[in-house]
Structures are given as C-alpha cells and as structure tokens.
Amino acid sequence: MTLNRYRLRHLASKGNRQARRVEKLLQRPDRLISLVLIGNNLVNILASSLATIIGIRLYGNVGVAIATGILTFIILVFAEVLPKTIAALYPERVAFPSSVLLKPLQTLMAPLVWLLNGITRIIMHLFGLRSDIKGSDAVSKDELRTIVNASNPLISHRYQSMLLSVLDLEIVNVDDIMVPRQEIIGINVNDEWKDILKQLTHSPHGRIVLYRDSLDDAIGMLRVREAYRLMMEKSEFTKEMMLRSADKIYFIPEGTPLNVQLVKFQRNREKVGIIVDEYGDIQGLLSVEDILEEIVGDFTTSMSPSLAEEVIPQTDGSVYIDGSASIRELNKAFGWHLPTSTAKTINGLLLEYFEDIPEVGTHVEFKNYSVDIIEVNNNMIKQVLVRPLNDEPPAKKLKRR
Incomplete structure (x- = not known):
C-alpha cells in the first residue's frame, strides 16, 4: 500500500513482470486487504489459542497471563511493528516477492474473500455508506506542482523551473508578457523610401509592423527575410512590392491565457500577433518566442534587457x-x-x-x-x-x- 503508484506504473509499462503482478493486485485493494486481514487474524487467533493452552498446562491459571504478555510482545514486535516498518521503508523489496505468494492465495481464498466483502457491503449499506466509490490516482495542478517541487534530488532546478512554468501558463495571460505598444518597432509606409530601406536593413527583429502614420492604422506584418529575398531577386525593390509581400496581421484579444494562445499560434500557423482591447485599440505585440521564454527563460538573442x-x-x-x-x-x-x-x-x-x-x-x-x-x-x-x-x-x- 505504500508503493509509489507512478513508479509502479512506469516499471509495469517497461515490462517488469513483478510490477505488473503487484499492479494487478492493487487494482482491487478491497480484495487484497481482505486477504491479508484473513491471514493476519487467523494466525493471531490461532497463536493466541495455542499459547493459552500451553500456558495453562505449564503454569496453570497464571500461565494465561504469562502467555498473553509474551505473545503480545512477540506479535507486536515481530508480526506488526518490525515487518511493517521494513515494508514501509523498502516497499518494492517486500511487495514484489510477497506478490508471488499473495497472487495464488487470492485465487485460493476468493470464495471466502467474496463472502466477507459481501457482508461488509451489506453492513455499510445499512449505515447509508456507499461501497462502490473508486479511488483515483489523478492529481490536480497544485498537487502536481508539489510533486515537481519535491523531486529536487532527481530533477535539476532548471528543469523544475521549466515544468512549473508550463503549469503556470494558464494563470498568465498575454497582457503580462507582451511588448507594450510604445515599444513596438514598426515602419511608417508614408515615410521616404530611403528611410524605409534604412529601417529594414538595420532592423533587429524578424518581423516588423507596417502602418500608415499611426500604429492604430496597422496594415500588415512584414517578414524581414522575405524583404531581403525580394531585394536580392528583383532588380528594383519598390514600396508596392514591399506592401504586397506583407502578411495579414494576426490579432489577439487581450486577456487570453498563454496556454490557449500557444495552441492558437500552432493551429493558425502564426508566430507573431498584435494584441487589441475590446475597442480594437492596439495594446502590444506577442510572439511565440515570448511564450517560449516564459517557459525556458530569456534567449540570448533577445534585444530587451534581462x-x-x-x-x-x-x-x-x-x-x-x-x-x-x-x-x-x-x-x-x-x-x-x-x-x-x-x-x-x-x-x-x-x-x-x-x-x-x-x-x-x-x-x-x-x-x-x-x-x-x-x-x-x-x-x-x-x-x-x-x-x-x-x-x-x-x-x-x-x-x-
């Protein structure tokens, strides 16, 4: 019962025959507990009866008290405290070999186990208690977060941080990590052509917002690599060519959780989006890289200060x-x-x-x-x-x- 169920499931999936046998026993814990208790109580009662008979024959009525004291000590130490402590400290070493004996015993004692469980269910029903409730090994996000924190000796601190960051994606929204509106780098298509070319050639970003006079009048998202390709292939690169090569802007509603937005980026095959409020006003810019940085940490290529x-x-x-x-x-x-x-x-x-x-x-x-x-x-x-x-x-x- 003290086995790590997740480790047991992992060993069983890897083909460990002992783990599979133990996992099968634990699929019906009521039957396993009944089997163990039948054997446990049968041995204890039998030992008590024999000790009483021997004590009476050797010491008369006083022998009952002597036998009771000695047997209580022996059972507590050697049949309860010591073996159960060892089993709790080394569950796999005890459970795996014990399952070799428990498995055939469960089959042999099945009628008696079925009878005792049936009587138990009837008594529980009389008290208004349900007996068909099944336990679940499923864990909540908070419990999973605790498991990750407790795995410090097995998982490095960096990997722990990444796993916790993935769990936090649903409580962080796009507004928390977006590039604010005032920091968005864009190109005003109404500027002089030579100024536009200068901004293109010196851009530190892979994508640039194109707008007319004001960022609120954004008209497209230009891939800088695509602009470079056109410059190399065409004898003359014009403003009209640049505008035709720009992609349609992908808009993101403010307040969208990061886990939802990451899926939307993947589903829509987009890498960058403009965040807008309920009135359609631009609030900021978000890229897939921003979400990945929230999980793994800042990339060395980031232009913003760490x-x-x-x-x-x-x-x-x-x-x-x-x-x-x-x-x-x-x-x-x-x-x-x-x-x-x-x-x-x-x-x-x-x-x-x-x-x-x-x-x-x-x-x-x-x-x-x-x-x-x-x-x-x-x-x-x-x-x-x-x-x-x-x-x-x-x-x-x-x-x-």
Whole structure:
C-alpha cells in the first residue's frame, strides 16, 4: 500500500513482470486487504489459542497471563511493528516477492474473500455508506506542482523551473508578457523610401509592423527575410512590392491565457500577433518566442534587457530596480508578492499608488516593502530602492546573461 503508484506504473509499462503482478493486485485493494486481514487474524487467533493452552498446562491459571504478555510482545514486535516498518521503508523489496505468494492465495481464498466483502457491503449499506466509490490516482495542478517541487534530488532546478512554468501558463495571460505598444518597432509606409530601406536593413527583429502614420492604422506584418529575398531577386525593390509581400496581421484579444494562445499560434500557423482591447485599440505585440521564454527563460538573442540588467541587489537585502522592470519577473526571481493585477512594471505600480509623479527622495512603505524614489525623468520613475519588510525574503544575486 505504500508503493509509489507512478513508479509502479512506469516499471509495469517497461515490462517488469513483478510490477505488473503487484499492479494487478492493487487494482482491487478491497480484495487484497481482505486477504491479508484473513491471514493476519487467523494466525493471531490461532497463536493466541495455542499459547493459552500451553500456558495453562505449564503454569496453570497464571500461565494465561504469562502467555498473553509474551505473545503480545512477540506479535507486536515481530508480526506488526518490525515487518511493517521494513515494508514501509523498502516497499518494492517486500511487495514484489510477497506478490508471488499473495497472487495464488487470492485465487485460493476468493470464495471466502467474496463472502466477507459481501457482508461488509451489506453492513455499510445499512449505515447509508456507499461501497462502490473508486479511488483515483489523478492529481490536480497544485498537487502536481508539489510533486515537481519535491523531486529536487532527481530533477535539476532548471528543469523544475521549466515544468512549473508550463503549469503556470494558464494563470498568465498575454497582457503580462507582451511588448507594450510604445515599444513596438514598426515602419511608417508614408515615410521616404530611403528611410524605409534604412529601417529594414538595420532592423533587429524578424518581423516588423507596417502602418500608415499611426500604429492604430496597422496594415500588415512584414517578414524581414522575405524583404531581403525580394531585394536580392528583383532588380528594383519598390514600396508596392514591399506592401504586397506583407502578411495579414494576426490579432489577439487581450486577456487570453498563454496556454490557449500557444495552441492558437500552432493551429493558425502564426508566430507573431498584435494584441487589441475590446475597442480594437492596439495594446502590444506577442510572439511565440515570448511564450517560449516564459517557459525556458530569456534567449540570448533577445534585444530587451534581462531582469539581471535592471536590478542591483545590495548586501543588506535591498535592491535597486529600474522603473521598467517587470513586476512578475521580480516576484518570480526574488519570491516577492508585489501586486500584478493592474500595473505590469514598477513604474506603473508606483504611479498608480501615488496618483502623481513623485519627487526624488520620496519614501513610502507599500505592501510590506520600503520604497525610495531614486530617479525620475520624463514623467517616469526611472529607478527605485526597494527593501522587503517583515517576512518577505531578501533579494538574491541574479546571473547576467
């Protein structure tokens, strides 16, 4: 009963005959328990009867007390505590060879087991209890998360983080990891042609949004590699050719969970999408790479700064943080609990709290954190000093990529 059911199932699927035999026994635990209890009680009662007879013959009536004391000690130590402790510590070593004996005994004692189980079901029915309830080995997401955390000696910390990130995809939505609207790099097709060519040749991204004067008037998504191919194949590359080669924009509703969006990317064979709100206004941009980074961590090819480049942990547990740092990444890296329900960055969180642009040197205690405003520029909080209070964990060093 203390066997790891998942390991047992794994061994059985690999062709282990002993594991298959044990798994078959455990398919009907009521029959197995009945069989074990029949044998257990039969032996105990028989031993008690024999010990009483021997005690009376040797010591008379006093022999009953002597036999009871000695037999109780022997049964407790050698028939209960010792074997069951060994079985709990080494379940496979005990269960696999025991199944060789239990399997034929189950067949031999089947009529008696059936009779006892039938009587038990009748008694349970009289008390209004159901006997047809079957247990399940299925685990919830929270239980699976606990299993992954408990597998530290067997799975590396990096793989644990990846597995936990996959489980977290359904509680993270596209708004949390998108490239904000103001950071989207696009090309205004009404610019001079030489300026457009310059932007194409110097673009750090594989896809660029094409728009007319304003990003709200986006007209297509240009694959930079396709533009390069046309430049090489055609003697003259024109604006009209560029517009014809652009793909139709793939729109993503805001608030879409990442696990759902990943499936939609695969189903629609898309790699990049524009996130829009309920009014159709552009909120940001999301790519498959962004979702993969949420699982495996930042790629070295990412142009945006990593969290390690946006924070400077101090020896006293405080940390200097850029205003543009993601709150989710800070919580994930440091084990903090900063709110993420509205604002996505430290700058947005503090502006929402102050409802104004704070001055340099402003100090506030916010959500179990001590915050000092270090730098303010262009109506934005550029840098703050955060010190966790109470039970919040101190900041730790991060690896820079």
